[in-house]
Amino acid sequence: MRTDTAPAISRHDYQPYPYKLPQVALQFDLDAERTRVHARFEVERNVDGGLPPLLLNGQELSLISVAIDGVELGPGEYRLDDETLTLFPKSPRFTVDVVSECRPAENSALMGLYVSGDSLFTQCEAEGFRRITWYPDRPDVMSRYTVTLRADKASYPLLLSNGNLVAGSQLEDGRHEAVWEDPHPKPSYLFALVAGDFDCLERRIRTGGGRDALLQIYSDKGSRNKTEWALDCLHRSVQWDERRFGLQLDLDRFMVVAARDFNMGAMENKGLNIFNSSYVLADPDTATDASYHGIESVIGHEYFHNWTGNRVTCRDWFQLSLKEGLTVFRDQEFSADMMAHGLSEEAARSARAVKRIDDVTALRVAQFPEDAGPMAHPIRPESYQEITNFYTATVYEKGAEVIRMQHTLLGEEGFQAGIREYFRRHDGQAVTCDDFVDPMDSVYRARHPGKSLDVFRRWYSQAGTPRVHVTLQHDAERRECRITLRQQCAPVGIEKLHNPPLEKPPLHIPFALGLLDSRGGTLTLRHEGRDHETVVLDLCAESQSWTFPDIAERPVASLLRNFSAPVIVEYERDDAELALLARHDTDPFARWEAGQELATRRLLAMARSAHNEQGETILVQTWRALLQDESLNDAYRARVLTLPAAKVLLERTDPMDPLAVAQAREGLRAHLGRALADAWLDTYEACAAAEPEDYSPDAVASGRRALKNLALAYLAAGEHPQAESLALAQYEGARNMTDRMGGLSALVARGDTPAATRALQHFYEQWQHDPLVVDRWFALQATACSTRTDTVRALMLHPAFTLRNPNRARSLIFQFCMNNMLGVHRPEGYDFWAEQVLALDALNPEIAARLARAFDNWARYIPPNRDAVRDALQRIQQHEPLSRNVAEIISKALNI
Template identity: 65%
Template structure:
């Protein structure tokens, strides 16, 4: 089997499909080894399409049984059939096309199309999985109304599809038959089917307009006790979308189904969301606080897609961020509102800041490196070889930041007006990112006569992370402060091949700034006719200046408050100024940011010392800044937990000229231990003060207390104190929830002494061996442990519970080791990279989409120190040269090698 020759698809080549397919009837005779699908399409030639335009239908891994047009079967010579398409010529302007085909769900390891998991049938059609179910125009701009008939043996009593249930009956042969109808046109990527033996939890709620709607969560029998949080989250999402955006559920029911074999987190199929079980099942014994938060967020995300993605969808896959960036922004806002619900103003502001911090941490760890590497692309890419490779942090998380900037520029009321206009213009259509910006611009120009969003649109077509250099000049005699912002964004990724004449244009950057005096008090700023604590500066050219009067002394700038744009700030604060901001800044995000910059400087200095062979020593001023944060009674526990968390190795790597992960790991570990030693009394006090006795609750306040308590425990354990190990062992033995249990176990296996850590690991598996999601946690904990080597990872792969065929299990062990174990993965002997190559190829033979995501682990190989760079490059070349490589993996490794930094 030879590697398939990749074909590059370009956005500029988009052409409308020559046919409308307004109605589709699908009939499934479900069987694991051979499912027969009868697809009946009403096909209409579009105005302007040529009379000789062929009907080209996509298909993969299908067996064709018959083709008919207007009730007449076509002979074998009446159509063209290839491995990937079925082409019909000479159709009348209006026709009924009927295709009967077979697929093999039980043999489908790609988990795209129709497949079997746990003895049940499931589908995944985004982006191009529907073509594995039947021949069809598998593209998002072909929107149809679907009527679906499902027939199956009695062992599959639950038969679900999109929309509303129309009929159920038992057939003479004993099989069950059901009919579903979706009244709303949708692209085929939103089609879904579930059949099997499932249980469910349900509730009926009344929508804002007074309709009763049924909400259901389906899962394996015996797991219904773990779906309460998911159903409650769905109710909260429904209510929030009604109140925040005026958007109401448009169907009679909304269903969520949990499956353990799933490539993604979840899928927003119209009315029938299929979810990775990790984002549905939860109880106090088996799910952590992060799991609870993730479930609520992902359920909100997929529910919100009902309007931002389903009712208005993408014209083509280049517009993916149209739905994903917008919906990530919406789920971030939903989570922030849920975290702040019921709190007073100050507590709510802190809760929302915690959510903002978490989102920015994730962005910087995943998207900033992507923007700086060979896979760098705009949020609306210009080309791709495999669309599955573009479900990226850039499209999702940076896409959300681009939406958030529009929200910042328009304000809450203006953004809501823009959303209303977007739906008024485009409900029921497949549209582009430009259409969304145009709706927002219609409001912006009313707010700001003479201005528009023409410069802002560059965020959609240029890649990379802009750097904004800030210069501050103070004129004491004039009592005036002048702020100069200068932006730059050099070519990245494929842009480097555009030639020496390629110049990127300036972005429209909303840059929020505050000024503090030398005692940490906020200075009032006169800006655009108002006196404010925070001024929003709109940088639209390469360099601009703003002046602020009545500033008596040189101020300390608080920059990019609330992370108002996805940019990197260059400003030369002194350590004393950062300490002042960390202690006094009234903007919680900026206060956190100042502390993180202090910690970053400290860890990078330690990494330099490690590389140079010097003795490591922590700066006293940094320790004192951390002491002040840890003991500040005005800060709630959740915020302190974020403020005291050391920057991740991935974030730190972006600040190194040549990346050296082992040196960073040693530096972070040293600082963690040194903080534990020097602040032992304070961390012990935080550990004691933030216990959460009583019944478990995932609510923000107790979750924040657990986060701070467990952070304190990890520092105490890193310091190597015997008393700390006693605390960890006691917490593990008595933990009443998975959050505390996992935190104690993590500290023990990373820093513990003696036999107890291994005994605890063994006991943990014995207790939870029948729970797949907890076993995933068990694998992940060991894969990322400080002492885990390639040999350890290989030994874990021989465990009876491990399988590469399950994406969650592969992510828990292989991905965790390759992405989050700096010592093991980046050993100088190159064994980690050889292991990576081996697993990429093994996964590629089973599931190319998952393999491609693992392949991204070496994207930025050329930025590493030479001792690591050389074996990384060899591993990439080994994978690219492999016979039979999928398009998915071939695109990733080829770009990594060709467009290296």
């Protein structure tokens, strides 16, 4: 393992690769212990002047031979080190042959070619192809690939790669061969191969353009019946991309393969998507509603990459959000449309709002803390040491919000015009984020004379979460309301080290707002010559004001409707205003936001040991009104009645006291459980009575289950006398995994009781042969309020636990360290975290680096916690050997 510090790579140092490689032929003799790879590629000079060296990347490879134009080179005719093979060509056009070997079975990092179960898989993004063969492993080198796979037929009866299968034959000694051609040029990070024995579920379809295509889902033997939902999702993704974006499937077949061991959620390799099995396998007995919705989202995401990421790809890794932010936006819209499908107009609006709430919650839980911590970076980073450390919430989720703001500014029609122009200009190219904004800007300028997206482009280069301070002034005599917005974004991350302090220019922030009267009625706003219920204000300067006429009384402001920009709003208002918005706001997101803010005030006061009886009364009354408001659908009520996440609350405190925040949250859950016990019980019984016989993950049915299980959780938190019997009956009588886990969670939440112990043991005995369900079993115990470090250590000794499988490590270690605030934020918890970071680093540095970020914002903790985390960070930093992945994270954490 490398122990040196990797040099920082700067975005501004980019230079085009001096050669083009139009054609690549790869021949694999596959074997788990030792795989031989023969790579042949045509090379053409791509620069004027002389013949620069040809630099090829490689890691953990054994070089067998290298030749130029068929002439094998001697040791003195090339330069070889641990990570580069340098050739010195003598003509502007030539052919290179490289023969090398790699060892898949020893590859615990799961990057490059590796073993999972009895099969072989690849993962090449971002820089895994260099672990397969010597090659210019960078995204701007795009080639057409022909791939020949050879292997023992008994061990690997299926041989898959990108593109179209063009030949197959039986060889001597029980081996066979398959030849694949990909008609589209692609960078090396999109290469894939899979070899093994799988079940396959397939469907033949006809695209909107009349192309016949084959959709296939491959999975472990015996799991074929669990891939029906994934295949349906893939088919819907193809249809949706045609209908919404006019983008059609461009291959004869599209394959998805499920892998047991996978570092990520999934990978969009051209035509051969490789997935973590948790995002493929589902049936009602083993998968929850959240799993079904997650599969739909990820299947959609990876399929949508076929155009936004594959047909047009990144010039360099600084442009990662070019493909990821755009594709996350697309998968969010896909999921929202699927949730709303077939519903009435009002129900569909509510369903889309539920999706928006879930996405914003995820942003605030992961990305807002990242923006405030040592790893803060723009969606287009300026530098990095290890690119795998920049597959972040900022690049993905904030990147999606930046795309969504462009959609807001242009409207659906204008945004689609911009997308069409983007593909007209850049199909088949490796491009930059600016190359995406340029066509959007051209459409925006044409539709808004005198305006441009010049200021908006700063979102790509500015780190941190902007704060927008709102001032509302009402002139009763003039019947006018004046809204003033003032923006500010403080230095974050390494920006704090600037002397003098860094001054950031203003951003272009589309800020959506509405106004309500004192009874909760909607006021009409006159803006730019038209009447609106919601206006989108273009905040482009440090401070701007807008005046709305015909406002007779001081209004109640509904701010940042539909979360129109990834900012923090600062506005002084009392609890009564929040309660009114929570009950009456016509914008469902803003209505949810008001309820969350009302709860947040009580939680933060409790964390400070402050008591406000009036505030508690308003919260309980508002919660009861929302719970009993049958005009709201069940899924929406489940969201609006869920307390703010502990991580979101922690970001609102200074200094941060994790235990106080976690204890306050549990205390308020218990209080609401007791105060609204009758309403929770009525809600639980009504939802349970309406549960249909047959399972469906649709928005209506899953929403009802979500509300039912939330009610049960509140009853358990409030120690209702019927809570245990209800939870036990639900667990034992459940007809689907959502209800089974809901019952088990409620039992476990009551502590280490005999009923909880028996149910946990029964659950494991029943599902011990299903790895994904066992992951749920570990995760539930890892996040239980009563779980402490000794419990997790004991679970690590369980025969089903292994650190080598990323899903299993995430289910126990990650869940405890990242999602059990009550359990981990103690000296022994920080020590445990440091031990596990180092243990994982020896096996899989990419996974270890993600765990290393569990306490990014440690420097803002109260002194006892801050000192304990610093000690743990220093122990990690001093350990040898330490991967570059983890070293970068720890170094940045300690330097802020």
